[in-house]
Amino acid sequence: MAEEQGLLQLLRTKFPGAILDSRGDDEVVISREGMLEVFRTLKEYPRLAFTFLVDLTAVDYWGRKEPRFEVVYHLGSFLTDRRLRVKIPVPEQDPTVESLTPLWRGADWLEREAWDMYGIRFRGHPNLKRVLLYEQFEGHPLRKDYPVNQEQPLVPLRVVQGTFVDQQSSNKLAQLKQKLAGKDF
16 A cells, blocks of 8 residues: 555656546556656656556446546556556547557557547557458447447458468368268258
8 A cells, every 4th residue: 555655646746637536556547638658657667667568448438427438558567566557538529548559569459459449549559440340340339329230331251362261261162062962952
């Protein structure tokens, strides 16, 4: 607990107004303005050393609270054997935060997933495009207001000749045809 007070005190001193709330021992809510410098301090300050971005996700509070979204980061410190959850409130009208890829290369795919599923943009991301769904997919399916019966545009099957999967599928089809040859159903 004393370490936590040191962490919060350090952040409040170094970034006045950036700490919006703290809950329990391992959670802090910060503003998105200046967030990159807060994360840089969490990573590079020797006593903290949160050098591992464990996870990044988002939460949609549609109809329950404002701002509608929160981006949630989980950090780990191998030095202190601690974890820290950092939340950033994000309004629906401007769902953007800074990308953490300059600090953690592993943020690349995590931010792309949050963009894909929730529509939250990460300013400065080197390649912000869909990672789980195809580019023509309309909407962001983990938003609470996403219509579950929405039909998506169909994309023609793309055949890639000469790949292992393509060859394997052809071999299986040929084997199946041989097994079924001459059988009367």
